[in-house]
Amino acid sequence: MNWVTGSAFVYISAVKILVVFTLLMITIAFWTLVERRGAAFIQNRLGPNRVGPGGLLQPVADGLKNFFKEETLPPFADRALFVLAPMMAFIPAFLTFSVIPFASPLPTPWGLVGMQVADLPIGFLFILAITSLGVYGFVLAGWSANNKYALLGGLRGSAQLVSYEIAMGLSAVAVLVFAGDITLNGIIARQQASVWYVLPLFLAFFLFLVAAFAETNRLPFDLPEAESELVAGYHTEYSAMKFSMFYLAEYSNMITASALLVCLFFGGWDIPFTNWDNTPPWTVWKSLATFAAFSAKTLFFLLFYVWVRWTLPRFRFDQLMDLGWKVLLPTALGYVIFTAVATWALEVPGRAFGVREGLILAGANVVLGYFFFRVLDRNRVLGGPANRGRKVWRTSETTRRL
Amino acid sequence: MPISVKTVSRPTSESSYVRAALKGMALTFKHLLQPKWTMQYPEEKESATWSISSRYRGTHRMAVDENGKAKCVACGLCPQVCPANCIKLIPGEDEQGNRYPLVYEIDEFRCVFCGYCQEVCPEEAIHVGVHYENAEYDREGFVYDLQRLMAQPHEMSTLWDPSDPKGE
Numbered sequence: 001m002n003w004v005t006g007s008a009f010v011y012i013s014a015v016k017i018l019v020v021f022t023l024l025m026i027t028i029a030f031w032t033l034v035e036r037r038g039a040a041f042i043q044n045r046l047g048p049n050r051v052g053p054g055g056l057l058q059p060v061a062d063g064l065k066n067f068f069k070e071e072t073l074p075p076f077a078d079r080a081l082f083v084l085a086p087m088m089a090f091i092p093a094f095l096t097f098s099v100i101p102f103a104s105p106l107p108t109p110w111g112l113v114g115m116q117v118a119d120l121p122i123g124f125l126f127i128l129a130i131t132s133l134g135v136y137g138f139v140l141a142g143w144s145a146n147n148k149y150a151l152l153g154g155l156r157g158s159a160q161l162v163s164y165e166i167a168m169g170l171s172a173v174a175v176l177v178f179a180g181d182i183t184l185n186g187i188i189a190r191q192q193a194s195v196w197y198v199l200p201l202f203l204a205f206f207l208f209l210v211a212a213f214a215e216t217n218r219l220p221f222d223l224p225e226a227e228s229e230l231v232a233g234y235h236t237e238y239s240a241m242k243f244s245m246f247y248l249a250e251y252s253n254m255i256t257a258s259a260l261l262v263c264l265f266f267g268g269w270d271i272p273f274t275n276w277d278n279t280p281p282w283t284v285w286k287s288l289a290t291f292a293a294f295s296a297k298t299l300f301f302l303l304f305y306v307w308v309r310w311t312l313p314r315f316r317f318d319q320l321m322d323l324g325w326k327v328l329l330p331t332a333l334g335y336v337i338f339t340a341v342a343t344w345a346l347e348v349p350g351r352a353f354g355v356r357e358g359l360i361l362a363g364a365n366v367v368l369g370y371f372f373f374r375v376l377d378r379n380r381v382l383g384g385p386a387n388r389g390r391k392v393w394r395t396s397e398t399t400r401r402l
Numbered sequence: 403m404p405i406s407v408k409t410v411s412r413p414t415s416e417s418s419y420v421r422a423a424l425k426g427m428a429l430t431f432k433h434l435l436q437p438k439w440t441m442q443y444p445e446e447k448e449s450a451t452w453s454i455s456s457r458y459r460g461t462h463r464m465a466v467d468e469n470g471k472a473k474c475v476a477c478g479l480c481p482q483v484c485p486a487n488c489i490k491l492i493p494g495e496d497e498q499g500n501r502y503p504l505v506y507e508i509d510e511f512r513c514v515f516c517g518y519c520q521e522v523c524p525e526e527a528i529h530v531g532v533h534y535e536n537a538e539y540d541r542e543g544f545v546y547d548l549q550r551l552m553a554q555p556h557e558m559s560t561l562w563d564p565s566d567p568k569g570e
Contacts, residue, residue, distance in 0.1 A: 046440040311430040377418045
């Protein structure tokens with residue numbers, strides 16, 4: 001069967017945009033509930049369970065509340081940017097999901113339909129480019145509100161996003177090098193043909209995971225919001241739907257990051273231990289089954305986000321920067337070189353990487369991971385400047401001098 | 403570093419972030435599966451681990467004798483002892499010379515629920531009650547008259563017993 005072309009492609013793409021957007025919105029809505037109930041369960045409470053069966057309609061109640069709340073526009077704010085900022089956060093957050101493939105191709109009377117909104121040849125680069133745009137939303141929100149806490153939040157947000165962007169991109173470069181492909185479909189196909197990349201590229205997975213937490217401003221890296229320090233960070237002055245847009249953007253980013261982790265390291269929509277799902281002829285059942293597999297994996301990472309959020313306390317800002325620049329960045333750089341060398345050494349002309357190469361690299365990753373975690377585990381990496389064995393300027397010395 | 407931080411040097415096993423993080427993840431996961439403490443209030447008012455204390459001092463109740471009349475003899479001790487001055491008592495006397503309250507009103511909004519009225523009452527007539535759901539639609543509803551105080555169905559507080567301070 002051929003891929004859809006012509007005017008059918010346009011219509012089907014429009015339908016796909018609609019469906020994916022709606023699905024994302026619904027997932028986000030229910031994820032706010034899962035977040036709150038997960039938090040409650042971890043704290044031995046029950047959480048919101050009053051609206052609808054088991055609290056299922058709580059997101060609807062929250063949404064209604066936000067629609068009817070007053071839109072505040074502080075007189076001291078920069079009006080244009082204040083209104084623009086939530087959109088700047090919202091649009092890139094939803095745009096990134098468009099390149100993520102979420103099921104095997106679906107056969108229709110008009111031809112084969114790829115189950116992703118846009119199959120871009122630059123795939124992963126698009127995601128990197130668009131997620132970076134999200135930082136403008138935070139910075140503009142923080143600056144235009146003309147509130148010192150919001151500004152601090154925005155500044156922290158920009159510093160954090162810019163720092164972790166690099167680590168995130170570099171750790172993904174290892175995947176791109178090993179797969180020899182930059183489209184997400186290509187990466188998934190390679191994983192289906194060999195092993196999931198979490199095995200041969202475990203360290204890249206770990207770096208990407210940490211960077212993804214930082215990129216989505218989730219605890220332990222939620223310094224831009226830091227409600228105990230900065231009121232509500234960059235969205236302090238926002239209310240009603242403008243605030244909701246930041247909220248939606250945050251959760252959308254979370255979903256995209258989870259989906260991306262799944263695509264890059266967990267085989268995307270691949271069902272493990274079978275080739276049934278990734279060989280033609282394509283059927284509707286295959287699409288449904290692979291979509292279920294993809295959703296299950298993504299939901300696992302979303303749950304992981306919630307779990308981590310209610311476990312780990314927030315990093316201090318200097319610890320955050322240390323981790324980004326002194327741990328993740330050099331490790332990711334070194335890992336790119338390691339993967340490049342390994343890929344070059346393992347390469348056999350005319351033959352793609354299979355299970356054998358994957359397992360060899362997995363073994364190498366066990367060794368590398370051991371050293372990485374050993375160094376990371378020493379208190380000197382995350383213990384702050386005073387723990388680093390370097391003599392710092394102490395008050396006792398100055399007081400003695402005085 | 404302009405600010406110096408006092409650091410306590412600890413062994414790696416205690417100061418390791420990775421190990422602590424994993425330990426924390428395990429702990430929160432354990433809590434995820436544990437039974438929940440929440441009591442679903444309007445439906446559940448008691449649980450296996452909690453019930454309201456018999457010493458609770460809530461809205462008042464007037465004890466009633468076997469003839470269905472208030473035990474109060476209008477001695478005037480409770481308005482006298484009341485620190486919030488919330489009891490209004492106008493005494494009356496019948497043909498046999500028995501005193502009884504013509505008007506007995508307690509403004510529950512002024513009341514501080516100290517329980518002195520119950521402690522001071524020689525006839526064990528006025529009591530504070532083991533009761534906490536007192537919502538009304540207007541302020542007048544909080545001035546309880548004698549009829550209402552007599553009609554309250556809830557339990558009477560046992561107050562604090564000095565000979566049994568822990569309530570055993």
